Amino acid sequence: MEETQITPSLSVRSWSSISTQDQSSISTQDQSSTAGQASSTGPQPSKPSVIPPPVKSKGPSSGAGVRRMRRIIAEDAEWSVAIVPLLTELCIQHIVKNFQNNPILKQLPPEHQKKVLNHLSPDLPLAVTANLIEDESYWRRCCMQRWPVCHMDEHGGSWKRTFFELHLENLLKHFIPSTTDPEVILNLLPLCRNYVHTIRVDQFLPPVHLPPPLRGGDQSDSGSEGEMEEPATDHYQLGDLVAGLSHLEELDLVYGVKDCGMNFEWNLFLFTYRDCHSLAAAVKACHTLKIFRLTRSKVDDDKARILICSLLDHAALEELDLSHNLIGDRGARAAAKLLGHSRLRVLNLANNQVRAPGAQSLAHALAHNSDLVSLNLRLNCIEDEGGQALAHALQTNKCLTTLHLGGNELSEPTATLLSQVLSINTTLTSINLSCNRIGPDGGKQLLEGMSDNKTLLEFDLRLSDIAQESEYLIGQALCANREAARQRALSPSHFMSPATAKGPENPVG
C-alpha cells in the first residue's frame, strides 16, 4: 500500500517536465505503466492529489476505462493549468493522508511540518499523535472537536495537556468497574503520562448490579445497606494510573454520581474503605502531588484519618481540600497533626462537623505552624471555645492570611479576642465571620481592633448581628487598607491594578 502511494508522487517529477497537462492523471497513468503515453486524464483534474490510489489498473480492461475517462476529461472546460499543485504540496498531502500508517513529521522542514499539521485529522489515533505532535494548534482542534467547552487556562495553558486531561477525565468518569476493561485506561498511560498534570473527576460510577432494581421499596437506612454491599460498590482504583503519571500535581475527586435523577440510591454515593485505602496508597506514592481535593464524598473521621495518615510528611503537598464531608473532631485532629508534618499551605475543611475540640487541636497546630496560608472552617460548629482557641493561636501565628470562620456559632467572646488579634496581627488579609452571632458589642470591639489594623483587606461580617454603624466603619477601614495595599503594590512595580480583575464569569461555568 505504501509503496504504491509513494510512487505516483515521485513520478510527478518526471512527468511534470514532459507535459504539465497530464499532471492530473499522473497517478492513473503511472499505474497503467504505459510510459510512452503522452496524454492521459484523471478523473478529478482540479485536485489531483486527492485521487485515491487508483482502483487497480493492472488489468487491460481498466486500461481501456482509463482511456475512456481520458477522452472525457481532455475536453473538460474547468481544467486549468494554474491549479496544478507543487510537488511539495502533493507530498504533504500524501503524508497527511497516510499519517496514520506512516507518520512523517520530524524529518520535514518547519514550514512543511506546519502544513502537515494543519491538514491532519483530529481523529487520528492517539498512539500515533500523542508523542509525535507537539503543535498546539493541532491539539486545539482536537479539543474543540470533542468538547464544546474547554478552558485551556484551567489546564496550564497547554492544549495538548488540556486534551489529555479531559480525555483521561472522560475515561475515568465513564469507567464502570468490572464492566469496562481497565486496560483502556492503562493503555492510555504511556501516551499521556508526560502531559497529564491534573486529574479532575467529579463522578465515579459504581459497578453495575442487577439486583438493585429488583429491590423495590423505600430504603431509608441506606447506611447499613452500604456497609453490607461494600465490597461490591468499590470504585475505580486510581493506584496504577497515579503511579504512572509522572507529572501529576493535582487530584480533584468526587466519589459520587451525577445526574442520577430518579435512580437515586444511597449506595451510589459510597466512598468505601477499600476506595479510601487504595486512594491513600496512591496519594502517598505520588510524590509530585501538590493539590489534593476530595469533596462531597462522605469522608468521615476514620476515612479522613486514613487519608491524612498517608499524607503525613508528604514532600510536595500544598493544598488539602476535604470540604463537604462528614469529618468530625477526630478528623480535624488528624488534620492538625498533618499541619505539623507537612508543608501544607491551604487547608479546607468547610462544611464538616468539626466542633470545639477539633478546632482547639487545629488552633494548637496553627500556633506553631509557619506554612499555612489559608484555613477554611466554614459551616462547622466550633463555637466560641474553638474560636477563642484559634484567636489565641493567631496571636502567635505569622503566616496565615486567610481565615474563614463563617457559620460557626461564634459570638462576642471570640470577637473580643479577634479584635485583639487584629490590632497585633499584620499578616491576615481576609477574615470571614459571616453567619455568626457576634452581636453589636462584639461588632464594636471588632471595630476597635480594626482601627489599629492596616493590613486587613476583607472582613466579612454579614448576617452576624452587628450594628450597621460599626459594620460601615469597618468597611471604611478596609477601604483605606485596600487603597494603601494598592499603592504598595503599585510603587514597586506599576500596572498591578486591581480593577483589571476578572469579571464574575467563572461561577456560571
Added chain:
Amino acid sequence: MNPPGSLGVLEEKEEEHLATPVIGPSIHSDNPQERIQARRLRIAARLEARRREALGEYLDGKESEEDQSKSYKQKEESRLKLAKLLLCGTELVTNIQVAADIREIHRRVEEEEIKRQRLEKLENEVKTSQDKFEEITMKWEEGKQKRIPQELWEMLNAQQVHCAGLIEDKNKLISELQQELKAKDDQYVKDLKKQSGDICLLLERMEEQKAFEVEREELLTNNKKKWEQALQAHNAKELEYLMNRIKKVEDHEKQLNKQRIWDCEEYNTIKIKLEQDVQILEQQLQQMKATYQLNQEKLEYNFQVLKKRDEESTVIKSQQKRKINCLHDVLNNLRSKYNKQVKQFQEENQSLTSDYKRLVMQFKEMQKAMRHFALIDDKQFREIWLMNEEEVKDLISRAFDVDRIIHTHHLGLPWTAPDFWFLKNVGPISQQQQKSPTQILEEVLMEAEEEGAEEAASEPESYLDLPKQVSAKTTRKILMLLCDESGFLVESKLLSLLLPLDKSECYLLKLDAIFSALGIESEDDLYKLVNFFLKYQAHHSPPSQERTSLVSPLEKLDPQGEKEGSLVDREPQEKQPPPSPRLIHPNDVLKILEAFVTGLRKPRDFRAPVKLLKVVRDDSKDSAYWKALTTVIPATTLNLWDALYTALEKYHLVLTQRAELLIENSSLERQNTELQQLLQQYLDSKINSELQVPPTQVFRVPTK
C-alpha cells in the same frame, strides 16, 4: 446533604473573587465621609503621581500632561467605579450563599432541636413501652400461675389488649414518625425548591453581572469599532503621508543620487586636480625645500661672509671714515684750491677771452691779409711757377744738353730730343683739366659699351682718375642701380624729354640730374658715393662669407687709396673679384642714399673753409706735373747716369777722401800744437806741487 455541597462549590469560586479586589472609596458615594476620604485619596494619588513624574517619569511627554491628567482622572474614576461594582457584585452574589449558610445553620439548629425532641420522645416512648412490655411480660408470669382457663382467658384478653395498646402506641409513633418524615420530605422538597430558587437567583444575579460583562463587551466592541475606524482613518492618512513621504523620499533620493554622482564626479575631478596640485606642490615643496636648504646653506655662508664682510666693512668703514675725514680735509683743501683755481681760471678765462677777441680780430685781419696774400700768392705762385718752370726748362734743357753730351761725348751714342706735353706747358695747370662727374660717367658708360675687347686694354690714364679700389664695371652697375632707383630725384619734365633718347644717353642725363640733386659735384664725391655704397653694403648686410671676403680687402685698401698708391699697388687691386652690385638690394639704395647725403653734408660743412682755399687752387696735378717734369729723363738714362754717377762718384770719393785726409792732417797738426801748449800750461801750475800724487808722475809727458 447535596444541595449545600453544590452551593459550596459556588461559594468557593466566589471566594476566589473576593480575594482579588482592593477597592477604595468612591467620590460618588452618598456618604460625605466617604467622599472626603475619596478626595483625600485622590489628592494623595495625584501627589504620588506628581512625585513619580518628578522622579524621572517625564518620558511620557509633558505636552500630554493635561490629557494624561484627564485620562488619569477617568481611569481613577473608572477604577473606583469598577471596584465598587465588583465589591457590590460579589456581595450581592455571596449574599445568597451567606443567606443559605445561615439558613442551613438555622436548619441544623432546628434539626438538632427536633432530633433531640424526637430522641427524647422516642426514649420516653421506649421507656413507656418498656414499662408496658414489662407489665405484659410480668402478666405472662402471672398467667402461667393461673390455672383457671377463664381467668387465663381474661388475662390473655387483657394481655392482648395491652399488646394491642402497645402496638398501637408503637404504630402511632411510627405513623407519627412517618408523618414527620413525610413533612421532612416535604420540607426537603421545599428546601430543594428554595435552593433551586436561590440558585436561580444566584444565577440571575450572576447573569446580571454578566450583563456588565456584556455591556463591557459592547462598550469594548463599540470602542473597538471607533478605535478601528479611527485607526483606519489614521492608517489611511498615515498611508497617504507615507506615500507622499515615499514619493518625497524617492524624489529626494533621486536628487541625492544625482547630487551624489555629480558631487562624486566633481569630487573626483577636484580630487585628481588637487592630487595633481598636491603632487606638484609636493614637488615644489621638495624643490623649495632643496632650494631652501641650498639657500639656507648659501645664506648661512652668505651670513658668515657678510659677517666677515661686516667686520671688514666696519673696519673699512672706520678706515673710510678716517679716509673721509682725510678726504674731507683734502676736499676742503681742494675746494679752496678749486676756488683759487676758479678765480685763477676766471681770470685766465678773462684774459683768454680778451686774447681770443684779440686773436679773432687778429684772425680777421689775418684773413684780410690772407686774401690779400692769396692774391699775392697767386701772383707769386704764377710768377714762381713760371720762374720755376723756366728754371726747370732750363734745367731740362741743361739735362738734355748733359744727356746729349753724355750720349754723344761720353758714350758716343746718337741722341734724340724727347717730346713731352708738359714740356710745352707754360704757366700753372688750369682748372679745365678737372673732370666733372658727368664726364666720368660718360666715360664709364662708354667704356662699358665697349666692354669685352677693350676690357684688358683699357687706358690707364682714364683710370688714373678713378679710385683704385673700384672697378669700372662695379661703378657702372652701382650707377645704373642708382639711376633706376632714384627716379624721384629726376624732374618729370626731364623724364619726358629723355624718352626718345638712347638708353645710355638717358642714363647719363638721369644721373646728371640725380647728382645735381644729391649735391655731388666732383669726381671725388662720385667715388665717395660708390665707395659708400660698397661700404654700406659691407656694414649693413648680414656678414655672409662672400661679402666679408669682398669687403675686407676694400677696407684694407681704404687707407691705401689716400696714399695715391703707385701702379704696382694697383695691379692686385684689379685682380680682386669685382664686387657684385647684385648684392646691393634695390630697396637699400634709398637708405644708402639718405645715409650718404647726411654723411656727405657733414664733412662738407666741416671742410667749408678748407674748400675755400682748395677752390682757389687744385694743386693735385701740380705734383704730377712737376714729377713728370722730373721724369723727363727716363729711368734707363737715369740708370745709365747712376752707373756713370757711381763711377764718377767713386772717383770723386777717392778724390774727396784724399782731400779730407789732407784737411784732417792739417787740423791734427794744429791740435797737437794747441794740446802741447795746454799741457805745458798745466804742468807749470803750482797746484801740482801740492798734490801728494801729482799727475805729472802719472802722466808721462809726451815727448814731442
